[in-house]
Amino acid sequence: MPEAVTHVGSGKVRELYELDDDRLLLVASDRISTFDVVLPTEIPDKGRVLTGLSAFWFARTRELVPNHLLALRDDGRSTECRRLEMLPLECVVRGYLTGSGWKDYRATGSVCGHVLPPGLEDSQKLPEPIFTPSTKAQEGHDENIDRERAAELIGQERFDEVERISIELYRFASEYAAARGILIADTKFELGLDAEGNIMLGDEAFTPDSSRFWPADEYEAGRAQPSFDKQFVRDYCESLGWNKTPPGPELPEGVVSGTRARYVEAFERLTGIAFDAYVADPDVVLS
Ligand SMILES: Nc1ncnc2c1ncn2[C@@H]1O[C@H](COP(=O)(O)OP(=O)(O)OP(=O)(O)O)[C@@H](O)[C@H]1O
Numbered sequence: 001m002p003e004a005v006t007h008v009g010s011g012k013v014r015e016l017y018e019l020d021d022d023r024l025l026l027v028a029s030d031r032i033s034t035f036d037v038v039l040p041t042e043i044p045d046k047g048r049v050l051t052g053l054s055a056f057w058f059a060r061t062r063e064l065v066p067n068h069l070l071a072l073r074d075d076g077r078s079t080e081c082r083r084l085e086m087l088p089l090e091c092v093v094r095g096y097l098t099g100s101g102w103k104d105y106r107a108t109g110s111v112c113g114h115v116l117p118p119g120l121e122d123s124q125k126l127p128e129p130i131f132t133p134s135t136k137a138q139e140g141h142d143e144n145i146d147r148e149r150a151a152e153l154i155g156q157e158r159f160d161e162v163e164r165i166s167i168e169l170y171r172f173a174s175e176y177a178a179a180r181g182i183l184i185a186d187t188k189f190e191l192g193l194d195a196e197g198n199i200m201l202g203d204e205a206f207t208p209d210s211s212r213f214w215p216a217d218e219y220e221a222g223r224a225q226p227s228f229d230k231q232f233v234r235d236y237c238e239s240l241g242w243n244k245t246p247p248g249p250e251l252p253e254g255v256v257s258g259t260r261a262r263y264v265e266a267f268e269r270l271t272g273i274a275f276d277a278y279v280a281d282p283d284v285v286l287s
């Protein structure tokens with residue numbers, strides 16, 4: 001008999017269903033968004049890559065912070081998870097200066113209130129990873145905020161805890177990834193509270209959608225880096241002179257297959273597991 005599940009929400013990439021009062025089913029589609037606009041073309045298997053990679057990290061970081069993962073389903077894109085009350089901020093950690101961090105640094109010499117040494121170059125490694133939260137925009141783009149504003153949103157004590165957890169997660173994953181030839185330039189995750197008020201990692205973790213992954217052997221500060229993430233699609237969209245408002249452009253076959261290959265390569269390099277083996281049995285990422 002089919003389960004009675006209620007659809008409770010749609011994100012840009014995921015569909016959310018309610019399993020019961022405490023549990024959600026998070027289904028990752030193959031949709032891709034750039035500059036916060038969902039494109040009309042899908043990337044085959046992208047949702048499986050994100051789901052498998054997140055579960056891989058959830059299984060390896062639960063001693064640092066508990067997480068929402070309860071079970072993976074056979075389709076490789078559905079996660080049964082604890083329903084959390086998400087904190088109203090995106091937890092961003094940067095180990096390298098790029099994207100909006102690089103932009104803010106060039107304009108002000110600091111990023112989200114972290115004053116950085118002068119003379120840093122594009123893509124340069126930071127002396128220490130920094131926690132640079134942003135708001136969770138309901139519509140439009142997330143906005144970088146400083147520590148004071150973030151502490152106002154969730155309280156100083158909670159902020160300190162969230163910062164500590166975020167930096168620990170980043171240190172763990174970036175060391176793990178670096179040993180496998182991938183630099184995690186920056187990453188974003190979402191923390192939430194369970195019914196007892198415990199802080200937990202939710203959503204997705206250390207995926208090519210939520211992180212910038214750079215091949216370590218090609219890394220060189222002072223320029224933009226090749227990457228295993230959405231940058232390939234961003235570059236294509238920008239090359240069209242698209243104004244970054246809906247509707248987004250269709251992607252040609254070469255960009256679709258190139259993006260799929262980059263996502264799958266990130267999965268395989270990080271997990272050491274063949275993507276086909278994951279598709280055959282998603283639970284392989286959990287052990
Ligand atoms: N365990 C959880 N409990 C409750 N909500 C969760 C949990 N894990 C993830 N979410 C929420 O599910 C949604 C995931 O969908 P998706 O990643 O497609 O969203 P998004 O495009 O990143 O953001 P938005 O929801 O703003 O469109 C996010 O809103 C996220 O906060």
Ligand SMILES: [Mg+2]
Pocket residue numbers: 011013203
């Ligand atoms: Mg998301």
